[in-house]
Amino acid sequence: MxxxxxxxxxxxxxxxxxxxxxxxxSNPTKAIDVLEQYWNEDEKLQKLHDEFSENTISNFYxxxxxxxxFLINGKMYAVPMAIEESSVVAASxxxxxxxxxxxxxxxxxxxxxxxxxxxFIYNGEEExxxxxxxxxxxxxxxxxxxxxxxxxxxxxxxxxxxxxxxSSIEDGYxxxxxxxxxxxxxxxxxxxxxxxVFAQTLEREIAIDSSFSQSExxxxxxxxxxxxxxxxxxxxxxxSCTVEELVDGSGITAEEFTTKFSRAVHIAEKEPYRATxxxxxxxxxxxxxxxxxxxxxxxxxxxAHTYAAKDGSYGSLSHVEVKDGIFRFWIELPLALGTVxxxxxxxxxxxxxxxLLGNPDAEELMMIAATVGLAQNFGALRSLTTxxxxxxxxxxHLLNILNQLDASDNEKRxxxxxxxNKTATHSNVVNEFYKYRGLPIPKDSDIKExxxx
Ligand code: MEV
Numbered sequence: 001m002x003x004x005x006x007x008x009x010x011x012x013x014x015x016x017x018x019x020x021x022x023x024x025x026s027n028p029t030k031a032i033d034v035l036e037q038y039w040n041e042d043e044k045l046q047k048l049h050d051e052f053s054e055n056t057i058s059n060f061y062x063x064x065x066x067x068x069x070f071l072i073n074g075k076m077y078a079v080p081m082a083i084e085e086s087s088v089v090a091a092s093x094x095x096x097x098x099x100x101x102x103x104x105x106x107x108x109x110x111x112x113x114x115x116x117x118x119x120f121i122y123n124g125e126e127e128x129x130x131x132x133x134x135x136x137x138x139x140x141x142x143x144x145x146x147x148x149x150x151x152x153x154x155x156x157x158x159x160x161x162x163x164x165x166x167s168s169i170e171d172g173y174x175x176x177x178x179x180x181x182x183x184x185x186x187x188x189x190x191x192x193x194x195x196x197v198f199a200q201t202l203e204r205e206i207a208i209d210s211s212f213s214q215s216e217x218x219x220x221x222x223x224x225x226x227x228x229x230x231x232x233x234x235x236x237x238x239x240s241c242t243v244e245e246l247v248d249g250s251g252i253t254a255e256e257f258t259t260k261f262s263r264a265v266h267i268a269e270k271e272p273y274r275a276t277x278x279x280x281x282x283x284x285x286x287x288x289x290x291x292x293x294x295x296x297x298x299x300x301x302x303x304a305h306t307y308a309a310k311d312g313s314y315g316s317l318s319h320v321e322v323k324d325g326i327f328r329f330w331i332e333l334p335l336a337l338g339t340v341x342x343x344x345x346x347x348x349x350x351x352x353x354x355x356l357l358g359n360p361d362a363e364e365l366m367m368i369a370a371t372v373g374l375a376q377n378f379g380a381l382r383s384l385t386t387x388x389x390x391x392x393x394x395x396x397h398l399l400n401i402l403n404q405l406d407a408s409d410n411e412k413r414x415x416x417x418x419x420x421n422k423t424a425t426h427s428n429v430v431n432e433f434y435k436y437r438g439l440p441i442p443k444d445s446d447i448k449e450x451x452x453x
Contacts, residue, residue: 071104081288086396091379107367124216186338195224238330268316285376294343294350
């Protein structure tokens with residue numbers, strides 16, 4: 001059980017580690033060894049990582065893989081993907097190769113607007129507030145000129161402002177809603193800084209406006225914050241080919257595959273249980289690119305799922321159409337990504353990811369991430385509607401168990417062959433492994449899911 005500590009953040013890194021190790025582990029030396037094992041020898045690089053966040057004591061590695069052969073709008077990409085889940089990079093790469101032979105992916109950014117709100121309470125006549133806003137709108141732009149100067153030089157800035165009556169949600173609740181063009185940055189700090197100034201302008205100008213009564217002047221700013229829901233920062237990616245071209249070598253005909261695949265998408269369009277898993281598969285691809293390029297995957301996830309429910313019920317982010325012998329499969333989702341600011345210039349591996357992608361701007365990165373999501377979804381549905389996904393997964397599962405057992409490369413090769421046509425449950429693998437090494441087979445109770453005792 002953890003005990004309360006005051007001032008943990010003020011301890012040095014070693015102080016934090018000692019406290020954690022001594023208070024939480026029966027073998028503190030071993031715990032410290034594990035934490036130190038992940039430190040980088042390059043002290044400068046380690047310090048850089050330590051300072052990305054707070055109370056850092058070690059690094060948490062994530063595999064950084066490559067899915068090559070993505071042809072998007074006629075340009076080839078080898079896409080960096082940071083993800084711990086097995087089979088995702090392989091499925092993306094397989095879909096990329098499949099579509100490379102069939103003309104590749106077409107992608108376009110439909111819109112790039114970001115949005116934020118000052119949420120406030122005003123207990124007065126709506127018309128007075130609207131008139132006040134029309135009269136004072138320019139002051140909101142003027143008061144943020146310092147903050148928006150650089151963004152305006154780059155062609156972005158505040159696009160428009162409006163007041164929205166939201167009192168059906170909460171008595172007196174209004175929003176000052178603003179749209180922004182943040183160019184190649186994700187723009188969270190820029191947007192939030194503007195919104196906080198808007199809140200001050202609103203309070204100040206209402207307080208000196210004689211059309212309001214004293215009680216009407218008494219507005220309450222509840223909060224000022226960007227919205228991670230960006231239904232106007234949307235990208236679309238698509239693949240298409242003739243139905244005959246959909247032969248995939250798994251034994252079923254192109255027509256049968258097309259019918260089953262389309263049904264799988266139609267089910268996900270309407271059925272929330274399936275839609276959630278379907279979209280999770282899409283986000284396997286999207287998030288992996290988002291993380292490798294130093295973007296905020298939580299923001300991307302939140303927006304994607306809200307978008308998936310925009311028509312009133314939760315459904316698939318991807319869609320299919322088969323018409324006149326042509327199969328079309330596409331995805332549309334919001335992706336508020338940045339290619340400047342944040343981690344993009346700081347994290348050496350993120351910088352490498354950008355170099356690898358040819359240093360795309362935000363729009364190009366949106367197209368790449370959406371395309372990987374579509375490829376991932378195609379790969380998952382192709383497996384699910386033909387061979388099932390366990391075949392591929394089980395091989396990785398087997399390798400994970402063998403790694404836990406400290407198997408040598410030779411042993412791994414042997415067991416991959418051994419389990420080719422057998423079920424590789426955890427206990428089966430452990431038993432066979434012990435047998436192979438000539439060791440007594442452990443009792444079931446001695447076998448933990450995380451490896452043999
Ligand atoms: C697993 O991470 C993702 C899948 O479940 C996606 C899907 O079912 O479409 C394979």
